Amino acid sequence: MSDEQLMLWLQQGDESCxxxxxxxxxxxxFSFCLHLVKDRAIAEDLVQEAFLRVLGKRRSYRGGSFxxxxxxxxxxxxxxxxxxxxxxxxQQPDExxxxxxxxxxxxxxxxxxxxxxxxxxxxxxxxxxxxEVILLGRFEFDNYVxxxxxxxxxxxxxxxxxxxxxxxxNAMLDQLNPEASHA
Amino acid sequence: xxxxPIDIGKEMPENEALWAELGETxxxxxxxxxxxxxxxxxxxxxERSTRWAWLEWLRPLAPAAIALVIGIGIGRVDFGPExxxxxxxxxxxxxxxxxxxxxxxxxxxxxRLKDDNASTRLDGIAQLASLAVEDDEIAGGxxxxxxxxxxxxxRGAALDALGPRLRDPTVGRRIADLLLETPxxxxxxxxxxLIMRWGDDNMIEDLVDAAETRQxxxxxxxxxxxxxxxxxx
Numbered sequence: 001m002s003d004e005q006l007m008l009w010l011q012q013g014d015e016s017c018x019x020x021x022x023x024x025x026x027x028x029x030f031s032f033c034l035h036l037v038k039d040r041a042i043a044e045d046l047v048q049e050a051f052l053r054v055l056g057k058r059r060s061y062r063g064g065s066f067x068x069x070x071x072x073x074x075x076x077x078x079x080x081x082x083x084x085x086x087x088x089x090x091q092q093p094d095e096x097x098x099x100x101x102x103x104x105x106x107x108x109x110x111x112x113x114x115x116x117x118x119x120x121x122x123x124x125x126x127x128x129x130x131x132e133v134i135l136l137g138r139f140e141f142d143n144y145v146x147x148x149x150x151x152x153x154x155x156x157x158x159x160x161x162x163x164x165x166x167x168x169x170n171a172m173l174d175q176l177n178p179e180a181s182h183a
Numbered sequence: 184x185x186x187x188p189i190d191i192g193k194e195m196p197e198n199e200a201l202w203a204e205l206g207e208t209x210x211x212x213x214x215x216x217x218x219x220x221x222x223x224x225x226x227x228x229x230e231r232s233t234r235w236a237w238l239e240w241l242r243p244l245a246p247a248a249i250a251l252v253i254g255i256g257i258g259r260v261d262f263g264p265e266x267x268x269x270x271x272x273x274x275x276x277x278x279x280x281x282x283x284x285x286x287x288x289x290x291x292x293x294x295r296l297k298d299d300n301a302s303t304r305l306d307g308i309a310q311l312a313s314l315a316v317e318d319d320e321i322a323g324g325x326x327x328x329x330x331x332x333x334x335x336x337x338r339g340a341a342l343d344a345l346g347p348r349l350r351d352p353t354v355g356r357r358i359a360d361l362l363l364e365t366p367x368x369x370x371x372x373x374x375x376x377l378i379m380r381w382g383d384d385n386m387i388e389d390l391v392d393a394a395e396t397r398q399x400x401x402x403x404x405x406x407x408x409x410x411x412x413x414x415x416x
Contacts, residue, residue: 001402005372008339015229022221030213044214048221052228062302063336119204137191138205144191162191166198173201 003066011058022051025067028140029074035135036078036128046081050074068149071140075132075150082128122172130165137162289314289321296324301334308337312344322348330361339373349381359389368400375399375407387411 003024006017026047033043050073054061061069123131133151137158141147148158195202288310295307308328315322328341348354362374378390393399394407 001372001406002369004336005369008336008369008373009376012343018225019222022218026217026221027213028210030217031210034211040211040214044217044220047213047217048224051221052224055225055228062305063334116204116207119201120208123205123208134205135208138202138208139210142191147191159194166195166201169201170198 004063007058007061007066010055011061015055018051018055021054021066021070025070026051029070032071032132032135032140033074033078036075036132037081042081046074046077049077053077065146065149068141068146071136071150072152076152118173118177119169122169122176125172125176126165126168129161130168133158133161133165134169289318293321293324296328301332301337304328304332304334304337305340308340308344315344316347322351322354326354326357330357335367335369338367338370342370342373342377346377346381349377349386350383355382355386359386362390363393363398368402371400371403372406375403379407379410 001020003021006020010017010021029050030043030047033046034040037043037046050070053073054070057073123134126134133147136150137147141150144155144158144162147162148155151158151161153161192202292307292310295303295310298304298307308325311321311325315325322345325341325345329338329345332338332341342358345354345358349358358374358377362371362378365371365374375390375394378386382390390407391411394404397404399407
């Protein structure tokens with residue numbers, strides 16, 4: 001059963017379809033939100049709110065990829081949260097979450113692992129807008145049509161944004177480790 | 184940008200290694216509390232809306248009530264109090280005007296089915312759905328949208344609107360043909376769902392037969408057989 005069929009039935013009043021959509025997508029959506037807000041409690045709240053919005057806005061869904069629509073709702077919520085809490089900095093690490101840099105220090109035993117850790121550090125240091133487009137393009141969407149829908153822009157603009165973000169990631173890698181960055 | 188989706192991974196030759204390394208980005212597991220809290224919030228929301236559900240029946244009457252109030256207002260300003268002798272003439276004029284407005288609004292909604300924009304076509308379908316039961320031209324327009332609209336969700340909505348007309352032999356036959364001819368799983372599912380809800384015994388029997396003899400997509404067959412099983416248990 002496709003997401004879009006479930007969404008069609010949800011529009012027709014079968015609210016049980018929301019549970020099926022939640023079960024399919026909440027795991028990945030949580031991971032994405034956590035990368036954006038760096039706070040587990042806030043990420044949990046964003047995921048719940050996103051699915052409740054799906055229910056509330058179901059009549060405005062006009063077909064197309066449900067997943068792209070869902071991620072678009074979630075990222076808008078994340079940015080709203082950011083705007084509301086401008087003082088508490090979007091990228092500030094959560095105190096209750098283990099510091100990803102410290103956690104990985106122990107693993108830096110081989111060259112490959114070191115390189116991997118540097119990539120993660122560079123990704124975490126990118127501006128949120130660049131980080132989100134990379135995460136969505138790498139893990140959630142395999143084409144620019146859906147990526148654009150999730151980002152609320154055209155496929156062409158999504159492609160440009162992803163390429164710019166990758167360029168920024170390369171630059172960040174250079175900045176973090178100028179000697180070994182492009183191994 | 185072409186219509187066909189482009190695989191993003193293949194578009195990254197200059198960043199191939201980095202793209203692969205990004206695949207190792209840690210993915211966080213969703214905590215169990217997320218599921219529990221979501222279903223709790225969903226339940227609370229549902230209880231809240233049930234509490235006010237009795238107000239929902241008033242919603243369809245709202246546009247009519249507003250139109251009535253405006254009509255009374257205009258009538259008072261424009262015509263003033265009518266004499267008893269004029270009343271039948273005025274009533275006939277109002278009935279004629281009302282008929283013209285209805286015909287115009289019907290033509291407008293039918294024209295929306297041909298609009299280039301899919302969401303406008305969807306709105307047109309929503310507008311026409313309640314009229315399809317007694318209007319052959321509208322049923323024909325919806326049937327056309329159900330069988331040949333390029334957007335699957337529009338075809339699905341048109342199909343749904345045709346539900347009450349499904350036992351009409353012409354509509355029923357076209358829908359039954361669509362079931363076997365459509366290349367879209369989504370549309371086939373919508374047709375199957377429609378037949379299960381609105382079809383007569385013969386239509387349901389044909390549908391089950393098609394599911395059992397694998398003439399339908401596997402997901403659709405499973406859906407049909409499961410619904411039949413649930414009905415018979």
